[in-house]
Amino acid sequence: MSRSMADRVEESLPWFRERLVALGRCLVLHLLVYPGLLCAALAGFAFVGLGFGAGALLLPLAVLAVRRMADQRRELATRWTGTVVEAPYPRRPVFPAGATGVRQWVRWLRSDPATRRDLTWLLLDPVVGGLLALLPVALVLEGVYGFVVCANVRWMSSTGYGDWFVLMHAHYGHGGDLAAISAMGVGLVLLGLWSAPKVLPVYGRWTRSLLAPTPEVQLASRVRQLTETRSEAVDAQAAELRRIERDLHDGAQARLVAMGMNLSAAAQLLEKHPAEAKEMLLEARNASAQALNELRDLVRGIHPPVLSDRGLGDAVRALALDSALTVEVGVDLPGRLEAPVESAAYFTAAEALANAAKHSGGQRVWIDILHRDGRLLMTIQDDGAGGADPAKGGGLRGLERRLAPFDGILVLNSPVGGPTVLTVELPCELS
Amino acid sequence: MRVVLAEDLFLLQNGLVRMLEAYDCEIVAAVDNGPDLLAALLELRPDVAVVDVRMPPTFTDEGLQAALQARREAPGLPVLVLSQYVEQLYARELLADGTGAVGYLLKDRVFDSDQFVDAVRRVAAGGTVMDPEVIAKLLAHNAHTEPLGALTPREREVLALMAEGRSNAAIAERMVVTERAIAKHTSNIFLKLDLQPSDEDNRRVLAVLAYLNT
Structure with a gap:
């Protein structure tokens, strides 16, 4: 019997602890x-x-x-x-x-x-929040006060006054009243404890009713954010096009011009100086190989072919194979992502991997890619020294810009001593 | 030598047909998409197939997929894959079945017709030919990892040339040493990679595989 009593007390402990915590919170909110x-x-x-x-x-x-x-x-x-x-x-x-x-x-x-x-x-x-938070605290205090009354009833009675407790007159010698008061006190304490976790959500709703953004404000801030990310995306796109134009102009185009000149010179020399003509032709061939090389690099930078061939998973695996570090890739994607999201996620992984190789001082990297509840989740972790500063890394800002049009979130966690963990969250659908 | 050619760009297909015919190859079929390629490979069983990775209808890795599928149904069917770019990932997929008779080259390599046709022949004969660019990336990545870390730099150089599909004689010529010196290197490589003596070609394929799979 006593054992089961002890058990019951023990079982009710978490109940009390939870309610005490809630009560403490009410007290803080009131203060x-x-x-x-x-x-x-x-x-x-x-x-x-x-x-x-x-x-x-x-x-x-x-x-x-x-x-x-x-x-x-x-x-x-x-x-x-x-x-x-x-x-x-x-x-x-x-x-x-x-x-x-x-x-x-x-x-x-x-x-x-x-x-x-x-x-x-x-x-x-x-008035509203303060009294609301006070309610459970006051109930408990009043209950405790009941016991104080009981404990002091002899002294108070001797002064001739006695005391009142919730409509009950406490007077020495009236044992029945004291018992009733004690019962009442216990009841009030329990009521206060019981009500504390019930009051907190009401308090939350009250706070939200005035402190949370109104729908208009939310809409306005959304419009502002969309305007910002759109203009950033447009800027980034324009800069990218300029870079491509410059690369083509200085690279492949220039080589093709040189090739054409070599070829026409070779045509002129063909009969009289066949040896020189042959040399020109070989030069033209080399120039074409170099032009191809440059075009290949350019294409990789715009949209890596393996990404369009195979999608994010294999493209990141291909990245991992090319990295100087030992990279483990885990992918759980039941389908293909939309192309723009796929590309943003790919370049984020590429940049993170390059940063890990350049700055982390680590040897291994783990990349995990999965899709849950309409979101793409990608984590990139290395075993390096950590201490990466997002403010210093211009690359990170660039990645944020890349992800912003998709409402993507990027979180860098890099305590000194490591490890560095980059988490990317992108809302998107699978096809 | 009977060749199936898969290339969707007319100019390149034409050029390849002419080049291969000039070297006494018989083009038994020239196709321009994945499904046709698979059908041609399984029906005609050519001595070698020269395959472009990106083809209709999806313009992704159609050619590679058809080649891999054909090799699953006809193991060891010689395939030389050509591409505008090389990925280690694709190289591994081609090598994964361990039967050899595969090649993976950048399209640029057709510029040197002698060398290119040589590569085609070596694949047809069951050899493994990997583009120097694939190998360069591997070297950068795997220089310190086991089991390749056990090889001397000279041996690694020999293995890299082996992965490009060269014979001992060609390697000797390239490295300006005697063929016997190369033979000594290769037997050291086989020993260090723990490859049991069996037929020489197979061991070469396995060595290259070990090289590519670290």
């Missing part, structure tokens, strides 16, 4: 109201001061402080309540230096619809 009130006061001063001109200085500070606060709450809501709350702020445009720039910046901050929503939140949150 955050107070710095929020300070912030609201600052913002209030700023807006009142706006009429006098002084607010122009204070306002941006207040707005930035509010944003920080709101960002922190978004993060906590996302982490603790299971409700993802994203930031609605647009990327800061570039302002000119000096006073005009500051003025433009202030106007930009003030006119941002997210600022108004932030401020509304700041005013309402102490």
Whole structure:
């Protein structure tokens, strides 16, 4: 009997632990109201001061402080309540230096619809969010207070007053009342614990209702992102075409001209100086071989033939075979990808492999390619020294540009000491 | 020598037909797409097939696939694959069945007709001919890995020339040494790669395979 009791207590431990954690989170979320009130006061001063001109200085500070606060709450809501709350702020445009720039910046901050929503939140949150988070905490505290009342009832009674606990009068000597109060206290503590994880999602929804981007803002930021990536893609394409044009002009075209000249010279020399003519012909042949070589390299850079022949898996295997490192390739693709995605993924792998060979100092590379839930996932890991800096690597920025039009994500994880892991995620369908 | 030729570009097909006929080859069929090639190979069983990788209808690796398919149904059917570019991946696929009688060359190699026709003949005779570019890439990649790491630089050089499909006599001429010196190198190579004495041609194919598969 006692054994099974102990078992039951042990089994209920995780239940309590979970609820205690939720309760702690509620407490933190409630306490955050107070710095929020300070912030609201600052913002209030700023807006009142706006009429006098002084607010122009204070306002941006207040707005930035509010944003920080709101960002922190978004993060906590996302982490603790299971409700993802994203930031609605647009990327800061570039302002000119000096006073005009500051003025433009202030106007930009003030006119941002997210600022108004932030401020509304700041005013309402102490009431709505603060009380919401307080509810389970208050229930538990009240329950605990019941026990305090019971413990002190003798002293309190001796002063002649006694005490009240939730409509019940506690008085020394009334054992029945004390038992009822204790039961009530236990009930309240349990109710508080039970409610804590139920309150958190409500809190999350409340936070999202004002702090998450509205559909219009989401749409606007999507349009902005598409505009940016489109213009980058167009720029990159134009630069690529220029490079190809230059390569053709300086390479294959020039060699073909030289070949033509050699051939016509050979035709003239053929009868009188056959030996020299033969030499010219051989030269023409060499020039044609060189032109072919250059064209081959050029084609590889535009779109490697093995990629169109076989698709991403075999093309990356071919890359692996040509690499100076020992590369293991694992591919799980049940079909072919769309050609542009395939090409972007291929060049990402090629660049990553080249970087690993050049900078990592490692010997082995593992490439994994698979398709799950409408996304292509590619990881490239080496056994090198790590410490790759994405800010320094211009190549990485180029890869991001290549992937951006497809909404691809690129994550570089390279702690000092290694290993370096590059993860690529590309939404795409298989055919 | 009966040759099946697969090349979809008319100019190149014409040029190859003329070149091969000038060297006393009989072109039993000249096709320009994958399915026709497969049918011709299995029906005519030529002494050698000269095959372009990229052909209709898909313009991908149609020719290579047809050649591999034909060799699965008729093991050891001699095939010389031509391409605008060489991939180690494709070289391995051609060599994977271990029966030899394969070649894989850049199209540029037809410029030197003597050498090209020589390569065709060697493939027809069961030899293995790999483009120097495939071999150069392999050398860059595998110089330090086992089992090739056990070979001396001189032996590696001999093995590379062997992979290009050259005979001992040709290798000797190329390296300006006697044929006997080359024979000594090759027997060292066979020993180090642990290839049991069997017929010489087979061991050459296996050595090249070991070379390409590290």
